[in-house]
Amino acid sequence: MQQRWGLPIVAWPSRLRPTVWDLIALPLVLGAIALLAWGGREMSVPYHGEELPISLDPAVLPEYALRTVLRMFMALVASLVFSLAYAALAAKSRQAEKVLIPTLDVLQSVPILGFLSITVTGFIALFPGSLLGVECAAIFAIFTSQAWNMTFSVFQSFRTLPGDLDEAARMYHLTAWGRFWRLEVPHAMPNLIWNMMMSVSGGWFFVVASEAITVAGHSIQLPGVGSYIAVAIEKQDLTAIYYAVLVMFIVIVLYDQLLFRPLLAWSRKFKVEELGAEEPARPWFLVMMQRARIFDLIELVTDRLFGALSRALARRPKLRLLPPPSGRPLPRWVERLWDGVLVAAALAALVWLVIFVRTTIEWSEVGEVVLLGLATATRVLVLIAIASLIWVPIGVWIGLRPAIADRAQAIVQFLAAFPANLFFPIAVVLILRFHLDVEIWVSPLMILGTQWYILFNVISGAAALPGDLRYAADNLGVTSWLWWRRVILPGIFPAYITGAVTAAGGSWNASIVSEVVKWGDTTLTATGIGAYIAHWTEIGDSQRIALGITVLCLYVIIFNRLFWRRLYDIAAERLRLD
């Protein structure tokens, strides 16, 4: 570069000289910092249980949207920290793993809005006289929708470190600290980011649902898009609903463009595989981040800080964590003892739960709740079946056409991210107008937001089918039903199962908000365990909430273990293409 003004540039590395991209980047960075400061202040305003005014004026919607987005990102940061710490702990110690991983498995099946009903009072007590308590409860609910599967993905990655990289790290004397940041975290990155982005997509649903909640007859509405919708429902204002849908649309487009796509493209750098022949085009936002020098400056500063921190850690012999000693297991009796302690603790917790629930509830009611669970289970299965019948053929059709598939995937990802609960009021209006059967017509709401996972995975499955196989099938004259049975269905089965599992899990979660829907004073209730939990949450009966959530969890776990896991194993074992 020419020095036009002849100014001496002292110790200013050439890679830090500003480029055109900095014109966009600089305001963005400063804006983001200012936004965080503003959001932090707004979140901690005094609050004493009074009702917060929520306006239906469209002019306040941008502000509400910002608040909602901030909540989302705080939850995301919390999930990120949690997943790395939890997975590291579980991966490094066998004793910890025995507790942490099953716990995670159960947590994963607890309905997300169930966490909200249980924790909100605790959080409010934690920050008396401040809105922060309620904010934390909402953020925690979003956190629970993201953290578990992110943690699983990190744990999985930590456990499947490539052996040669592990040996290289040891051979070149990386400390535990260096190893964590240089080997373990980067290796976990691609899966973590993929899971994170999928979680955020799912999280929009819960961010909307968790802002306006009624606990123990006491309704709390945090300023945000979710509360805006809740108020619009209360006041039967359909126009306001349309505004909210529009704003959410814009938010998700921005999220898709500024976060989802750039992060996914960036995470490809951490993949161990060879560079593919065709690398997908980089999203414009990523290009900006990579070209604008301000990010190089930030990187340089963090890099130096990291280096200083690493050196400081290395100097203190006590803190200098060494890599795990290779294969020196604890004595057997210690392990047995530990197992015994775990079993005892689990039994004690079970007894306590039974006693707690039984203080006010008869066994007959427990039986009823189990039956309610069965009703919801039937709904979930029937809906998955119907959605599969619709989306599998469409997904295959799209997936086999590469020209459409890429664009379709972007749209489907977008649809999956869009919070389906925004459309619930519209559905209620339709049910009321045409006098439809509530038990049946409320059900599709459960799968409204999650059906896209089926479509999405079927498209990728069909697109990934090797061309050779298809040509061979054509060549042999395999057509129509035979083609479906012998070629395409087995070909997409693993991908389809992944999609169906995700969709089913999401539908269970959605049951709490979709089995009870409101429009003004009208409340439509379908029979099911979701409605049961929602009902008792509103009244604030903790025994019945606990019972409902426990039964729901059991259903989810049993379905996962006995049904999906089996299909998954079949898919992984027999129908893999590689």
Place this chain on the structure above:
Amino acid sequence: MADDVLMEAVAVCKSFKTPDRAGRLVLDRIDFRLKDGEIVAVLGKSGSGKSTFLRILAGLVEPSSGHIHYRGHAVHGPAHGVAMVFQTFALFPWLTVLGNVELGLEALGVPRPERRERALAAIDLIGLDGFESAYPKELSGGMRQRVGFARALVVNPDILLLDEPFSALDVLTAETLRGDLIDLWLGRRIPTKGILFVSHNIEEAVEIADRIAIFGSDPGIIRSEIAVPLARPREWGSAGFRQIVDQVYAQLTTVPGREAGKRGAKPESIGIAYRLPQAPVQQLTGLVEALSEAPYHGRADLPHLADSVGLDTDDLLPLLEALQILGFAQVGGGDIEMTAAGRAYAEADIQCRKVIFGEHLVRHIPLAAHIRRVLDERPGHRAPKARFLRELEDHLDEEEADELLETIINWGRHAELFAYDYDSEVLSLENP
């Protein structure tokens, strides 16, 4: 200890746990010395524990008993001054070439400017300049392994441990890189005092090494050591070179229970859990055919044969062992000669070959005979795979037992000795 010994292994044993906790010995009392100024190659068939031995020297794996000394100090964990180059390169894909090379220095706490300077010097030395900012996935295999070498050399190692560093590369690339390494070594442009490398390529070992240690398997021992007193540069075609290659072949192709070079002795019977070589039937048949035809007519010099069928030592050794065990050929003194059965097999048609193959399986391989007997005796003529796995796991670890069973199932299926259903994992006498 003599002053010129860099690294020493004393009575090193390594056993891996089996389910009954008895342990299976993979390395049996190995004594070994790497001396100052010497390049030693380690050769052996796959599964002989040579890679494990290298990792024990590297401090990556603790020996079950015995000691490793590096310059007189006991080794527990990777020692400073010992660097390793990996078969699979083991480069961090998220770090650039420069980042990968700097990594070892960073971990040693070398200050940033010095780190940069040394890394650039190492990159320059190994001929990678211009690629400092490239990511490993942008590079070809040969370039990647150069990064692997630069990363090892930048820490100025006393000892270089190379784990089949050239085997993932194509022939030409491997040759170039090998040549460059020898030039650096002979020109004393690297401070390294000794190199130990594991190889599966006999010619490669003879070209580079001053001494070749040959591993025998089950359990792994150093069966013999061959000095290579040839002047450098070494020509692959020269008479001296060929002679040593022959010698190495002779050492490598001895089957258990037989002395090297004694042709015609009947192979001693092998146990039920003998780890059969993983030889695909198609390759076995191909080799038998090649051997029976011109110019060999049933008898060949091994290096010659390997060359003409285009097989690496690693691929050829299991085939040779399988042919010997099955009684189709005799190997000794670097030569192979077909038996009468082998000739009959070569001349038969597909169906007859299956019959001959089956007969030999039952006669020479106790495991095949055992499986057949169990299936014959059972009322439904069916037995789950797990039944045999459990049996084998008394002697082998899980993975080895699985490998062995997979090999025997492949062979048995080919011979139509028994059938196997993948879905139910059941062995049977039914013919589908």
